Amino acid sequence: MSGLFNWLNQIVSVTWFNLRTIPERKGAAASAAVGIAGVVAVFVGVLSIAEGFRKAMTVSASEDVAVVLRSGADTEMTSGLSRADTRLIGDAPGLARSNEGALASAELFVIINLPKRSTGTDANVPMRGVESAAFPVRGNIRLVEGRRFESGRNELMVGAGAAREFSGLDVGKRIRIGQNDWDVVGVFTADGGIAESEIWTDAAVLQPAYHRGDSFQAVYAKLTSPSVLGNFKDALTTNPRLNVKVVPQTEFYAEQSTAMTGFIKSIGVFIAVLMALGAAFGALNTMYSAIASRTREIATLRALGFGSGPVVFSVLFESLILALIGGVCGAVAAYWAFNGFTAATINFQTFSQVAFSFAVTPALLTNAILLALVIGFVGGLFPAIRAARLPIATALRET
Numbered sequence: 057m058s059g060l061f062n063w064l065n066q067i068v069s070v071t072w073f074n075l076r077t078i079p080e081r082k083g084a085a086a087s088a089a090v091g092i093a094g095v096v097a098v099f100v101g102v103l104s105i106a107e108g109f110r111k112a113m114t115v116s117a118s119e120d121v122a123v124v125l126r127s128g129a130d131t132e133m134t135s136g137l138s139r140a141d142t143r144l145i146g147d148a149p150g151l152a153r154s155n156e157g158a159l160a161s162a163e164l165f166v167i168i169n170l171p172k173r174s175t176g177t178d179a180n181v182p183m184r185g186v187e188s189a190a191f192p193v194r195g196n197i198r199l200v201e202g203r204r205f206e207s208g209r210n211e212l213m214v215g216a217g218a219a220r221e222f223s224g225l226d227v228g229k230r231i232r233i234g235q236n237d238w239d240v241v242g243v244f245t246a247d248g249g250i251a252e253s254e255i256w257t258d259a260a261v262l263q264p265a266y267h268r269g270d271s272f273q274a275v276y277a278k279l280t281s282p283s284v285l286g287n288f289k290d291a292l293t294t295n296p297r298l299n300v301k302v303v304p305q306t307e308f309y310a311e312q313s314t315a316m317t318g319f320i321k322s323i324g325v326f327i328a329v330l331m332a333l334g335a336a337f338g339a340l341n342t343m344y345s346a347i348a349s350r351t352r353e354i355a356t357l358r359a360l361g362f363g364s365g366p367v368v369f370s371v372l373f374e375s376l377i378l379a380l381i382g383g384v385c386g387a388v389a390a391y392w393a394f395n396g397f398t399a400a401t402i403n404f405q406t407f408s409q410v411a412f413s414f415a416v417t418p419a420l421l422t423n424a425i426l427l428a429l430v431i432g433f434v435g436g437l438f439p440a441i442r443a444a445r446l447p448i449a450t451a452l453r454e455t
Contacts, residue, residue: 107414170222
């Protein structure tokens with residue numbers, strides 16, 4: 057026990073000695089910390105894009121909502137359902153119902169071109185034709201300005217994200233889409249979800265405007281509970297008059313975000329690794345310089361009986377402290393700079409714009425701090441080993 061106490065006491069003494077000399081090397085120490093802070097800030101900034109996009113795609117998904125598509129379709133763009141199909145779906149067991157009937161909304165999805173407010177360049181914007189059941193099915197649509205569109209009229213409700221990113225979508229404006237003029241009558245939110253990137257109108261009005269006859273592309277159906285999904289799915293997929301697939305809304309939205317989030321994360325990790333290598337070399341240089349400037353002091357401590365273990369630990373601890381300081385500073389800077397920053401990008405699955413906010417999550421910040429500590433450990437390990445292996449007699453003769 058006394059040996060362990062002596063070893064720990066040596067670690068504390070040598071570490072405290074090292075930390076007290078940091079002000080004498082403040083230039084090199086600050087350089088290492090700033091380099092690591094830069095890595096963390098870039099890492100958090102890029103991955104907050106992926107996290108924000110994923111959140112926008114999945115945050116409003118509900119476990120008691122199912123999406124019905126044509127069998128074999130991966131997206132609404134490649135799906136197609138007839139009016140007869142949607143009626144059969146509306147009669148399936150397990151559907152929640154209201155006084156107006158089954159809570160199932162047959163919907164049409166088209167892509168239109170609108171100019172961005174920031175650049176004026178045209179971008180693909182999703183326009184969705186819905187039935188009245190769409191509102192209770194989603195359950196999170198909240199008007200923040202104006203009113204809902206009226207059935208049978210060329211009126212639009214605009215998601216808050218779309219209204220923010222694209223021109224001509226202010227309440228009271230009339231815009232030309234296709235061959236028709238449309239009045240913008242309301243702006244809505246959807247808890248930050250994907251619907252906020254869309255423009256909604258009456259499906260019965262959108263069908264003739266885009267020559268879609270009496271066809272739809274998907275049915276969004278609210279179930280009495282998540283537990284009845286299996287029965288609902290079996291009833292539809294075994295019906296010989298239907299050729300459909302049933303996907304939980306949570307799974308459907310997650311699949312829609314996979315390609316984009318995977319692409320962004322790959323880029324973010326690649327950039328972070330490259331920068332981390334540079335920061336690690338900077339930390340190595342800083343710690344080697346620290347060892348070189350304190351060669352005689354370290355040798356004196358060794359001559360006085362301090363072991364190589366405490367010396368190694370003290371150098372590593374100093375490197376980790378610098379990395380932690382840099383990591384925290386970079387994380388804080390990234391949080392204030394990126395969290396909540398709004399943008400729009402294309403969703404590869406639908407080739408339409410998705411408006412979203414960057415999201416700097418606790419998990420992302422934790423991973424960034426861990427990355428900083430890894431850089432600090434790598435940057436301090438080899439200088440620490442060199443310090444422990446310094447020949448005492450040779451080191452004492454150095455000037």
